[in-house]
Amino acid sequence: MTQAQVVASAIPEQTIWKEHVSWIDRVPRWVSMLALLIAFLIVWQIVYFVELVSPIILPSPLETIEDLFVVGKNLLTGDYMLAALWITTQEVALGFLIAVVLGFGLGVLVGETAFGERAVMPYLVAINTMPKVAFAPLFVSWLGFGIASKVALAAFIAFFPVIVGTAAGLHAADQNARMLFKTMGASRWQTLVQLKLPIGMPHFFSGLKNAAVLVVVGAVVGEFLGGGKGFGELIRVAAAQLNTPRVFSLIIYLSLLGLATFWIVAWAQRRFVFWHKESVTEETLAQ
Amino acid sequence: MTQAQVVASAIPEQTIWKEHVSWIDRVPRWVSMLALLIAFLIVWQIVYFVELVSPIILPSPLETIEDLFVVGKNLLTGDYMLAALWITTQEVALGFLIAVVLGFGLGVLVGETAFGERAVMPYLVAINTMPKVAFAPLFVSWLGFGIASKVALAAFIAFFPVIVGTAAGLHAADQNARMLFKTMGASRWQTLVQLKLPIGMPHFFSGLKNAAVLVVVGAVVGEFLGGGKGFGELIRVAAAQLNTPRVFSLIIYLSLLGLATFWIVAWAQRRFVFWHKESVTEETLAQ
Amino acid sequence: MAVLSIAGEAVAPAGLLGRPVYELRGVSKTFVRRNVQALDKVDLVLREGTFSSIIGPSGCGKSTLLKIMAGLQPPSSGSVVLEGKPVMGPRRDIGMMFQQATLFPWRTTIENIVLPIEIRDGKAAARAKHDQARQLLDLVGLKGFENVYPSELSGGMAQRAAICRMLITEPAVLLLDEPFSALDELSRDFMNMELQRICLERNATSFLVTHSIPEAVILSDVVYVMSPRPGRFVEAITVDLPRPRTLDMMSDPRFGTLVHRIRNHLDKGAFQ
Amino acid sequence: MAVLSIAGEAVAPAGLLGRPVYELRGVSKTFVRRNVQALDKVDLVLREGTFSSIIGPSGCGKSTLLKIMAGLQPPSSGSVVLEGKPVMGPRRDIGMMFQQATLFPWRTTIENIVLPIEIRDGKAAARAKHDQARQLLDLVGLKGFENVYPSELSGGMAQRAAICRMLITEPAVLLLDEPFSALDELSRDFMNMELQRICLERNATSFLVTHSIPEAVILSDVVYVMSPRPGRFVEAITVDLPRPRTLDMMSDPRFGTLVHRIRNHLDKGAFQ
Amino acid sequence: QNSSTKITVVLPNPSAVNNFPLYVALGEKMFEKEGLEVEVEAVDGSSQVLQAMSAGQAQIGQPGPAPVLAARARGVDVVFIYNHFAKSVFGIVVPEKSAIKSPSDLKGAVIGVGTADGAEVGFTRAILSDLNMQEGKDYTFLPVGDGGLAAAAFLRGDIKAYAAAVSDAAIMEARGIDLREITPEQYLSYFGNGYAAMKSFIDQNPETVEKFGRVLVQATEFGLKPENKEKVLQHTKAGNPQEGEDAKLSAALFEQVKDRITPFDQSKGWGYQPPEHWEQWHKSAVESGILKAPLSNPKAAYTNQFVDAWNEGSK
């Protein structure tokens, strides 16, 4: 019997090596999310129970959930909260549209021209570091107290990521693709429209996703300041009345609005940039 | 005479094809930036001159520049504005630190574990869509009127991009590198520390750059709302007094603080992630 | 088998006749910004229907030469003439192909193929070319893949589509910069035979950059060997194996000798 | 030159003796999630100091096999035994190399090379190995590049550094997954000769995955030809050219016949 | 005296002139003499003042009466102790050149307010409903915020009148928007922000409350003396240097504040809260929805128990 034969026949069991999947990876997503939510609510209830915080600062989770139903009912019966939500939704939609148009235009300027990149961009960065709420009076005096001024503030707060996304996208085409377009005798405009813009779409969309979140914050802050009739105003009134459960439940509904905006953008991306697979993290963000 | 010879000897001049660089690309950077600034100031002065806006809403550029000197003098003589700036700077520095630590920790949770990615991340996204200023009273009542509450709000506003950057960075290592570490028998911890974190540095730093800008905004908003003695408070007082030239000049100084924070991060990136060349746009942002 | 040393002289290797299509005289190129001289006085004549290759160490300026010939970059001095007209920019009678297929993922295969037409003559003209594009897909063996997106094509299939895109404008010359070097060797051999078939069928004048000596020999009528930077032609080797070539000819002793000869030349230059 | 059909039998080609180092019995692999059967009952014995290659169409499961042998993936069934001990995870007596050099840009060349030691035994042990790493750098012709960062190395130099990294742990076997296929052909030939020299010098047992028939033949004692997915060995061809091999042997008629034979086998499988 | 008592006082806005007695007391070291160490903080609005107090971050705060009622409704036992703005801090103002001379001329007008249901809304609604005018039919409110936003509303002509805090009106006037107040005298009984503390604090530290109020009375009387005007402005400038930089504005504001902190009936002393004014506030809070239902014991919202002790020395 040769050594080879010995070895070949003598390893029946412990050589069988199997992959094992950790139980935590097999827990369905909704279960772990629910578990986390419940854990969070329990901690919150305990904090409330041992009176770590006064009820006019932090409501109890139960009160908040109760108020979620109150607000939900008001929304469903088409009462004044629905009207407020509708106003804020309009502000968000229009603000997003303007942020996209403006950000896209400036992004093309920055991404396509040396002048834009070297001279304009530093100013845009500087503007981005300013507390933009301080400009609210300017918008109001130009645009009045209607939704226009809130739309402007929301767009102003949200447009920067769109610029960065667009400009980064325009740089995404590789040397090969550019050269190929050059061999075809493509004009600058054709190269932009047929090559750089489509290739830059994933970057553009990640700018849009950031903008989608910011625009909601912008609209609400605009209402905080300039007296509107939307959800921001409801929050402000509830806060002034020390009605903290209401404040919390309104914020939760607002964050649903933010998530919805985000999801719409993510959906649009999957729909229109069908050729691009996202990273795992981005996928999570989009779900 | 063959055709070839004819061709070969007959093209002395018009075949000489030279590249030409557009004059606009040869303009030095500072010239175009200055030109843009002057153009902007002229438009501003005209808007002011034809009284498109009342001077208590938009000051004249001259007034603003004058006030820039007043504030500058106050800062240089170590008067109350310097004290305020120092407070805000502390808030920004501490807020940034906390945002980085917290964001990094959560980023590792999200980027490294299925639980973090699938269960925690959606909540983080939802939190990010909330108008965080509404939580300012919570921070004040827990942390008091000192800088602690502003630091907390600033960190709260700024931590999200750090999470996204860290998590994206942890996904940046390619299949090859992971496999290589596996062949070396590296533990999960070693793979994290020696492979994924260094490879993810560029992503991490772009998260930090976003955070650097947000943290300034956060500190100022914290002062707007929660008292305090920093620059935000000065802006609030000036705004209440309708002292718009002051508001504008304070905002300009604040944006310098924001740019400084941004530059420090960009410098740290160049210093510590020396092996990574940034895209052109990012380079502009960093200059 | 004839070997000629050509230093600074636009001499076509003996035994190759035909109308000169491409003529380069004293083409040199220096990248001023980085102070790199990439090419040093290259003279070259390509005759109609011939297949020439250029081989040389990495970084010697092969791609630079091709880009100048294609009108993508101006030379620092010298002149490039194609079909009697100086090359002063991209031209539609030049077809070009690179190492990467670079198909655009948002266009179907056929839309990718008619892209050069769309760019030059608009959408209507591109649509009119769909039939011809389909014939080309047949030619390269991609029948039935007209309407799939490039993500569903393998590397070799993508390069075949890139060939169709190059051919759709019916160029007089083909400039090929390592077109198949990203493919695995088996697919690459196969694609080279396809390329030969297509070139013979259309009597195309072709110029190939490659790193592979066997590939250069099996495909070419003339192989130019280039020196390290700044690139100059140090030798032009005529390959007189019969057409059409087959992969089996690689076992031919004449093939072996040619390969051996070129390798010796390169070894001198590449790894001192 | 001996050719053996081995179907489902762990028979080493005749004429090769030596202690068996690696033994695979009935190794198969199915990826359950995507329902892909990548490998179908592979039996294999590698003997000490031999060089074996595996060649087969793209996607036939070569890399999967190598990963199973390296302990990176468990097989679905079957067993892998190295030096008498079953492989149940990564082991330090296995050295592995991939198509990409994958040097880490934040470490100098020498730090990259001692990385496997640092991972297994800590920083101090890694420092103690610096001398040995320097000798290895000498061996592959990278003397003087110890302290540069990988961004300054060319593709070929990076792969040489990767060889050093593989050798620093003094593995009993080398598993090579297309290690030089990203290099241009000239550098690749050169690196293959280096690889042969190193293997001979250290009497290493090596197993190479490649797409290049000449490469497989010039390097190996045995070439295994694999079928399309699910991968099975369809033929094992013993190469009895003398050692050390030289590139000139490629002009040897025996070489031509071997290449021809393998190509025929592959053509059947790859391009029906 | 030995160790001093530390207290934090939280204000709803950072203006020092608005709260000049506090800053005079600090500047003249009056607290020190009573053994108090006072720290002043400013937050944004009454609700945050109350939140800070209920969290124990401040012992004394300066909320408005309506938010105090709201907090009590939420179970926070906060008690109003000192009537700082004894007259309403709000007034209805119109542009100087406006044809509107009295509230009855506001028929059909758009009236600007800070927030949709701020205290000024209840105040204005009370005035107009006494004139049989109905919101929505005879007039409408437009929430315009304050400061620059309110100025913009006037400049754009979006509003005919503005129910403003007097300090806002003073600032707008100083910046060249000439305004006229049309508030009828009797409605000034809607008193404004004053000092409050948690009931538990008052019960445990009656002497501290007594000392604090005594100093305020002292400082108020000091500040009202015409010869001390310069000193007062000096002290408020120390408290808020930027506000003090504009001397003209500070002086104008000071005149307004002096008027509003002085009660119609001075016989009861500084800090006194007339129960009928509290009833008015309670009624208005219920009507405007700030309170969902009347409080079972509205009288517990305030106390006059210290007034005599505070005013003793000065009388």
Ligand SMILES: Nc1ncnc2c1ncn2[C@@H]1O[C@H](COP(=O)(O)OP(=O)(O)OP(=O)(O)O)[C@@H](O)[C@H]1O
């Ligand atoms: N745009 C450019 N600016 C500056 N230098 C350049 C530029 N393009 C190429 N070079 C340099 O010119 C030389 C020749 O480059 P080229 O790409 O022509 O080489 P190559 O022979 O094609 O090499 P390879 O075989 O690696 O493709 C190289 O040293 C390269 O760095």
Ligand SMILES: Nc1ncnc2c1ncn2[C@@H]1O[C@H](COP(=O)(O)OP(=O)(O)OP(=O)(O)O)[C@@H](O)[C@H]1O
């Ligand atoms: N982790 C995995 N999950 C699912 N399928 C996989 C996985 N890894 C590989 N496969 C599939 O198994 C098959 C064999 O893959 P493998 O990488 O071993 O092929 P290969 O022979 O190395 O190919 P190539 O020559 O292209 O490198 C392929 O069809 C591949 O898609």
Ligand SMILES: [Mg+2]
């Ligand atoms: Mg090249």
Ligand SMILES: [Mg+2]
């Ligand atoms: Mg493989």
